[in-house]
Amino acid sequence: MSGFVSLVGAGPGDPDLLTRRALDRLEHADVVLYDALVSPDAVAIAARAQRFCVGKRHGRRSIRQETIHRLMIGAARRGRRVVRLKCGDPFVLGRGGEEALALAAAGVPYEIVPGLSAATAAPALAGIPVTHRGLVSGFVVVSGHSEAAWRPLLDALPPGEVTVVILMGLAWRAALADALMRRGWPPSTPAAVLLNVSHPDACTWTGRLADLGAMEPGGHGEAAGTIVVGSVVALRALIRPADAPAAVEHRGDTKEAYGSR
């Protein structure tokens, strides 16, 4: 049997937000290489597979990107069905392009199984539409991982014309807010920080752009989290009227907040 690699997006966390195709690939996998932040419940779906965490874990050195490539290619060449399970969508700030290039260069057959990126799923689950007729007709998604990644784009954006979504930027929140305000975004612009979206300990902060820098993520990690800036954030108070935004609001379950059956 010929080996095969599926680069699969695991979505924001809750296995209920996996696609049917992702579920199928996990159920039939021989080998799963998963990121550390992927939900254990999603990994567990691959019941009959050998499963390896290849992402950065607290207190351990992360595996080099080249090593991940080597593991995927090696397993596929041994005839295995390999699932490379990545947080969110493989091609949205996830190095999926690098992994696809490595597989293509090695001549290993593979596919992309897109997943729900936190860039859109996190705001949606929090009741924030990233676009809204009469407010904004576009949004920007940018990596907050390093200043070099976000500054050139954020410095160019016309204030108020677009919703800004920043992934992996929590550690830079003060500098990000400062950059936008210097560019002309009003300090009163609504902002949100969405943590552990779709997980049982999901948590949402909303406030003004001017207060974003001083926001405290509490026990949540500094690296994860989705920042949203723009007028649409204010819709959350209307879209979820039973749950008025406060300083930091801890919720037991995202689904419950929407009155799920």
Place this chain on the structure above:
Amino acid sequence: MSGFVSLVGAGPGDPDLLTRRALDRLEHADVVLYDALVSPDAVAIAARAQRFCVGKRHGRRSIRQETIHRLMIGAARRGRRVVRLKCGDPFVLGRGGEEALALAAAGVPYEIVPGLSAATAAPALAGIPVTHRGLVSGFVVVSGHSEAAWRPLLDALPPGEVTVVILMGLAWRAALADALMRRGWPPSTPAAVLLNVSHPDACTWTGRLADLGAMEPGGHGEAAGTIVVGSVVALRALIRPADAPAAVEHRGDTKEAYGSR
């Protein structure tokens, strides 16, 4: 029994790209109100539901947005489990925010079930990563529905610093390309048009930004289709080496192109 509305994203087309939560809501629905462009195979999953197309269909007047709100609210108040099935993601250029506001104002319990937006899923399925380390660390998604929607944002974007994704903009492709080139984007910037993504008749055009205006979508509609502009489009030739980009390339099956088992 108390009624309930699920605003569900159907993803780009193929029912395999529905989430497990979306499948669950469809299987248990009493009433489904679906957009015209949603795949019939996705609608058919709601086997026991009353199903109504509420989107614009060729040769018929489209149902007004307020009528959709009235139908959802009325069915929920009669105790029905209602699924409002929308293309892509309900909160990405989909008027989902308006529908959520209407449900909230009516006091009807509801939830958002995010779906795969064509904004990220269409490029991923075509082998185009919207971000790539060393090339771009962000992307912009904008409605191409009207000039007022796209021009203020596109006129402000720093050339080359970001991937541009335009939904529903095929009819404006010449003006969109012109606006970007006037702003300073090189005419040689790689561009792609992705039509009927994840459907059996999926089709991809790739070329230069300078040639986008003259691109012919053929039998495909003018309204649908995803436009991608930026250096990442060139990666497609490497990521899918067996399928070199040509003028217009009709493929039998997107999955096949990735060497699916």
